[in-house]
Amino acid sequence: MIVPAGHYLVLAAALFTVGVVGVLVRRNLIVMFMCIELMLNSVNLTLVTFSRVNGNLDGQVLSFFVMVVAAAEVTVGLALIVNLFRLKASADADDVDALRS
Amino acid sequence: MTLLAQIPPLQIPDIAWSAISPELVLFGVGILALLLDTAGPQRLQASFLVFGFAAAGAGYIALSTEQSVLPGLVGLAALGQFALTAIWRDRPRLLSALLAALGFAGAIGVTTWQWGAYSGRLVGADAATFVGTDSLLGGMVAVDGVALFTRVTVCLAGLVTVPLSFAYAEERRIHRGEYYPLLLFAATGMTLLASSADFIMVFIAIEVLSLSLYILAGFAKRDLNSQEAALKYFLLGAFSSALLLYGIALVYGVTGSTNIAEAGRAFSSLDAPQGMAVAAMALLIVGFGFKTAIVPFHMWTPDVYQGAPTPITGFMAAATKAAAFAAFLRVFVGAFAPLQWSWTPVLWVLAALTMLAGAILAVVQNDVKRMLGYSAVAHAGYVLIGFVAVNRAGVSGVLVYLLIYTFMSLGSFGVLALLERRNHKAMAIDDLRGLGRRDPVPAGMLALFLLSLAGIPGTAGFVAKFAVFRAGIEAGHAALVVIAVVSSVIAAFFYIRVIVAMFMEDVPEGVAAEAPLAPSTGMSAGIAFSAAVMVAFGTVLPFLLVDLADQAATFVS
Known part of the structure; x- marks a missing residue:
């Protein structure tokens, strides 16, 4: 069975939308962070599909860089969330509201 | 064998x-x-x-x-x-x-x-x-006037940030070994971003600078404000990077190349405007809009600027903006030039919104750092005028503005860092009352930077504003320049309110017994250098700077 490229693109767009909605709607920091990772991975799927359609490797190269960057982002992001949890004993985005004047 | x-x-x-x-x-x-x-x-x-x-x-x-x-x-x-x-x-x-x-x-x-x-x-x-070509390092890097000018802007910002940080970080007990390396890595990302000629490089450079800045913004590990700033910056920054990346993927899908110049050539040979190309452009505007703090993508700016360690705030406001605007320009002038009819009006509206919203929201702030955060938003709007003009004068205006803004921002946040050292808390405008009587020199310096931010004639800020306004008029965007002037008048109100508080109001009761300010050598040097540059560019040397920027305002194609 041959799956047309459009199917992959639609799937990636759907995953990306789920990620965007998740970041905007959910309030748990870890879940928001997971949704950002979902967005990055759906972009990876898009890139690889386009790479296949265009017949060159640029997109696949970029998708490898995206994976590396996502790993680095996890390191920084989880460190920040864990440190905040130590200070506030909460991982809820609505509790993080000290900065208002 | x-x-x-x-x-x-x-x-x-x-x-x-x-x-x-x-x-x-x-x-x-x-x-x-x-x-x-x-x-x-x-x-x-x-x-x-x-x-x-x-x-x-x-x-x-x-x-x-x-x-x-x-x-x-x-x-x-x-x-x-x-x-x-x-x-x-x-x-x-x-x-x-x-x-x-x-x-x-x-x-x-x-x-x-x-x-x-x-x-x-x-x-x-x-x-x-290595110059004047876009095929360096496999088409990843372009060394042209804009790249070189922005590199100098970023490195000057770093050079001033180091002495400003030293005593401040020592006093807040956040002087750990990673501080200066992270500053250097952030600057590496910024200079790379300014000279990247390929979308892959744009993405990597943005991430290098952002990851370093997330850590620097949260460098005060025990301070809840700093942690909150870092977390907000991180979440919104990662979110905007993902949007930017999706835009890059769509550009790649339409054009078959990640190289900015090649993508531009592919766009110009498209027969009809494609939905996917427009969507890619919109996503890229959102992504860069977050990094340059344009309304309506500015929500993180006041929080992050208020919570981050003060010298880092100055560095972020100045250098990140310079680098992100350079890449923003390169992508839109390089890749999306054939679609200019569609993005000029969008950026026109965003510029108007940014200038007005930044200035109006700054008026109602009480915390000085937060006020300067909103003023940074307004300044991003002024820079956008030069961007919307797209001509050579516009690019030159953007470069001049960002260089001068670097010193205004670092200088004003530097003085605030100095004041914070004594008070050990965030500065509200009321805390500045009577400062001019007790400590005339720091107060005078702050007044100089604020007047320059307001764009009073005779200061460097005026030269910067003049450069972008001239480009806007030349390109036929007179209405936008009128909006900018209105915004500047609103902005002048809150800058001058601080100056009035410092020089014309009395010291509040019970504060008189405070110890005098004890500026460290590094801080004095950093602030004095910024002030000297301000005065030099405002009075004697503006033509030199504008000439240099005019020469630099070219992209390789």
Whole structure:
């Protein structure tokens, strides 16, 4: 069975939308962070599909860089969330509201 | 043996390292500072090891290629770091700060050399190999006027940030070894972003600078405000990077290339405007809008600017904006030029919104850092005028504005850092009352920076505003310039409110017994340097700067 490229693109767009909605709607920091990772991975799927359609490797190269960057982002992001949890004993985005004047 | 003989000799690719030499300097010094900090008491041995390896490498290059300048410089730098380590081996923070300052100065020096080759003043054997072409390092890097000018802006910002940080970080007990290396890595990302000619490079450079800045914004580990700033910056920054990346993926899908110039050529040969191209453009505007703090993507700006350590706030406001605007310009002038009819009106509206919203929201703020955060948003709007004009005067105006804004921002946040050292808390406008009587010099400096931010004639801020307004009028966007003038008038209100509080109101009861300000050498030097540059560009040298920016306002194509 041959799956047309459009199917992959639609799937990636759907995953990306789920990620965007998740970041905007959910309030748990870890879940928001997971949704950002979902967005990055759906972009990876898009890139690889386009790479296949265009017949060159640029997109696949970029998708490898995206994976590396996502790993680095996890390191920084989880460190920040864990440190905040130590200070506030909460991982809820609505509790993080000290900065208002 | 026969099999071995059949293998053709390896072709070693010719890599134009000189194109990214400022980045190599910044990155190298960052790694060195990190290494010396990690080595702890064995600092001197580690430094000697670095010296040994660098000297051996330099000697090898000198013997094998018969060049003498580059190996000589490498050897000298290696010897220099060993000498510094030997002198200050018991003061690791001072050593780190000195190395960082020298790194920024070295990067400025290398960029000046590149500028000499670029503008044709320096005729050398290898001058032509790395300038004026977009096929460097596999089409990843472009060395042109905009890239070089922005590199200098970023490195100057770093050079001023280092002395401003030293005493401040010491006093807040956040002076850890990673501070200066992270500053250098952030600057590496920024200079790379300014010169990236490929979407892959744009993404990587944005992430390099953002990841370093997330950590720097949250550098005060026990301070809830700092942690909150870092977390908000991180979540919204990662979110915007993902949107930017989706835009890049769509550009790649439409054009079949990640190279900015090639994408531009592919766009110009499209028959009809494609939905996917427009969607890609919208996503890229959102992504860059977050990084440059344009309304309505500015929500993170006041929170992050208020919570981050003050010298870092100044650095973020100045250098990040400069680098992100350079890449923003390069992508839209380089890749989306054929679709200019569609993005000019969008950016026009965003510029108007940004100027008005930034100025109006700043009026109602009470915290000075937060107020300056909103004023940074308004200033992003003024820069956008030059962007919307797209002509050469516009690009030149953007460059001038960002360089001058660097010093206004670092200077004003520097004075705030100085005041925070005494009060040990965030500064509200009421805390500044009567400051002019007690400490006339810092108050006068702050007044100078604020007047410049307001764009009063005779200050550097006026020169910057004039440059972008002129470009806007020339390009036929008179209405936008009128909005900008209205916004400037609103903005002048809250800058002058601070000055009135400092000089014309009395010291509130019970504060009179406070100790006088004790500025450190580094802070005084950083603030005085910013003020001197401000005055010089405002009165004597504006034409020099504008001329330089006019020459630099070109992209390779």
